[in-house]
Amino acid sequence: xxxxxxxxxxxxxxxxxxxxxxxxxxxxxxxxxxxxxxxxxxxxxxxxxxxxxxxxxxxxxxxxxxxxxxxxxxxxxxxxxxxxxxxxxxxxxxxxxxxxxxxxxxxxxxxxxxxxxxxxxxxxxxxxxxxxxxxxxxxxxxxxxxxxxxxxxxxxxxxxxxxxxxxxx
Amino acid sequence: xxxxxxxxxxxxxxxxxxxxxxxxxxxxxxxxxxxxxxxxxxxxxxxxxxxxxxxxxxxxxxxxxxxxxxxxxxxxxxxxxxxxxxxxxxxxxxxxxxxxxxxxxxxxxxxxxxxxxxxxxxxxxxxxxxxxxxxxxxxxxxxxxxxxxxxxxxxxxxxxxxxxxxxxxxxxxxxxxxxxxxxxxxxxxxxxxxxxxxxxxxxxxxxxxxxxxxxxxxxxxxxxxxxxxxxxxxxxxxxxxxxxxxxxxxxxxxxxxxxxxxxxxxxx
Numbered sequence: 001x002x003x004x005x006x007x008x009x010x011x012x013x014x015x016x017x018x019x020x021x022x023x024x025x026x027x028x029x030x031x032x033x034x035x036x037x038x039x040x041x042x043x044x045x046x047x048x049x050x051x052x053x054x055x056x057x058x059x060x061x062x063x064x065x066x067x068x069x070x071x072x073x074x075x076x077x078x079x080x081x082x083x084x085x086x087x088x089x090x091x092x093x094x095x096x097x098x099x100x101x102x103x104x105x106x107x108x109x110x111x112x113x114x115x116x117x118x119x120x121x122x123x124x125x126x127x128x129x130x131x132x133x134x135x136x137x138x139x140x141x142x143x144x145x146x147x148x149x150x151x152x153x154x155x156x157x158x159x160x161x162x163x164x165x166x167x168x169x
Numbered sequence: 170x171x172x173x174x175x176x177x178x179x180x181x182x183x184x185x186x187x188x189x190x191x192x193x194x195x196x197x198x199x200x201x202x203x204x205x206x207x208x209x210x211x212x213x214x215x216x217x218x219x220x221x222x223x224x225x226x227x228x229x230x231x232x233x234x235x236x237x238x239x240x241x242x243x244x245x246x247x248x249x250x251x252x253x254x255x256x257x258x259x260x261x262x263x264x265x266x267x268x269x270x271x272x273x274x275x276x277x278x279x280x281x282x283x284x285x286x287x288x289x290x291x292x293x294x295x296x297x298x299x300x301x302x303x304x305x306x307x308x309x310x311x312x313x314x315x316x317x318x319x320x321x322x323x324x325x326x327x328x329x330x331x332x333x334x335x336x337x338x339x340x341x342x343x344x345x346x347x348x349x350x351x352x353x354x355x356x357x358x359x360x361x362x363x364x365x366x367x368x369x370x371x372x373x374x375x376x377x378x379x380x381x382x383x384x385x386x387x388x389x390x391x392x393x394x395x396x397x398x399x400x401x402x403x404x405x406x407x408x409x410x411x412x413x414x415x416x417x418x419x420x421x422x423x424x425x426x427x428x429x430x431x432x433x434x435x436x437x
Contacts, residue, residue: 019420027420083334085358110375117341117350118333120358121374148413155419 025159029072029098030151031061036071036091041078043105043137050140060147068094073150074127075143079107080120092127100154102146103129106136184379198224206281210250218242230285236272240298242287243274247303252276252285255304258311260318262344264293270320272297296321317342336361349376 035057039047051057051064065071068091080088092101103123106112109132111121120126130153133146201211201223207230211223214232218241221233234242246252254277261271267290274287291297299322300307311322312331319340322328330337338353339346349355359371375388383391387399393406418424 023420082354082357086361089362110378115376115378116348117346117354121376125371125374126358126362145413152413152415155415 022159023155026155026157029159030154033060033062033073033100033147033150033154034065034071035062035073035075036068036095037064037066038074038088038091039077040080040084041105041107043077043108046137046140047075047077047104047143050143055140055144057144057147060144060151062147068092069096071095072098073100073102073147075102075104076108076123076127076129077104079112079114080123080126081118082120083118085120085126088123089126100130100150101127102131102133102143102150104133104135104143104146105138106134109134112136196226198226201225201230204230206283207285210285213250214242214245217245228284230283231288232285233288233290236289236291236295236297239272239274239287239289240300240303243276243300243303246276246285246287250278251280252278252283254279255300255306255310256284258300258307258314260314260320262318262342263290265344268293270318272314272320274300291320296323298323299325301325316340319343349374 039045049055051062057063062073068074072095074092074095076088092099101123103109107114107119108123111119113136115121123129131146131150133142135142138146202208204225207225211220211230211232214220218238219235221235223230223232225231243255255274256277257273257275259273261273263269263271269290269292272289272291276285276287278284289297297320299311301311301324308326309331311325312327312329314320315322315325315328316330316332317340329335333341334357337357339351341354350357355374356365356368359365359367363371382388383402386396386402391402394403395407396403414422414424
């Protein structure tokens, strides 16, 4: 008889899955990170390559959306000029919570080689950043890695935490 | 404005390097008579306008005129002398040396296959007449000249900044404008988005590209010693950023285990 014993909690014995609300919610969130199409400079080419068939962001559930209302993730890909700074802030404010930001490439991280009067010296002066991705420009693999790191970070967070005011909000 | 000479062999090894201005050697100037077509053009110009100086440099004629004549000279060049293109127009800042701007108009004649440059000097607060209605290409070029140098152009249809934001202060291509921006420029985005009271919270820009501070984990942590934002820096190498999956794996997502993977010898 032992061979017919149903081990309810192992081997998928019972068609029931036990988990916590936190885990299932954050698992869902982490696997459907819709990103805002936010290409500002040459990093945008790498971001587009990541979205296209060879690297295929759709595997991670990351689809580019053209509206901040539908996006969870903002990938700031490129140089942010001072003229444009107010618009990035406005788009970030229009995104629905919860939202995350990846700062992609040297220019978005620190201003990069554009150490001049017209460039914002790091996008974190304007919006809060979750992941800084170095490189000039980062390869699509690197952007994938950043998204995976972000997924890990999201899974670690609690789903029902009070929306903590992030820096600069 | 000559900079002092420095040995540049080991520049790459230094964290700081501030040798900036290089004075280009002058290209030799030829007399206008050396070219037949240019000599004729100059004669035609001289009969109508006051020409202060003229020479040929690198195969292009350069003519200095009175700034008040700029419209008439360009009209004459277009209608009589077949210079049908105005390829570029801008200013050169000589404020420190002479207190003047040098305005240049770069012309091209496709039928003669010749390029020439019309130049004139104006004082800092002086305005120049627009040539928009003669050459359409002057429209944006004059706006850019106003934006970058603050040269005011009279009778322009839409005299507004073209590159910098409308509420910008200062003219960035002037020699006395600092490369990293004046105070207005450095705080522009903070002042505009959050207001001046946020300056203390955000802090000044880090303009030092050689800046390294191991204790500062609010900006960058050391590679392989990463900690979370603002935490104490760790002495031990951290594992924080190496693994992109948790220990137990993630629901429905298989973890790639290198030792259990199989390498195919032959293609299936």
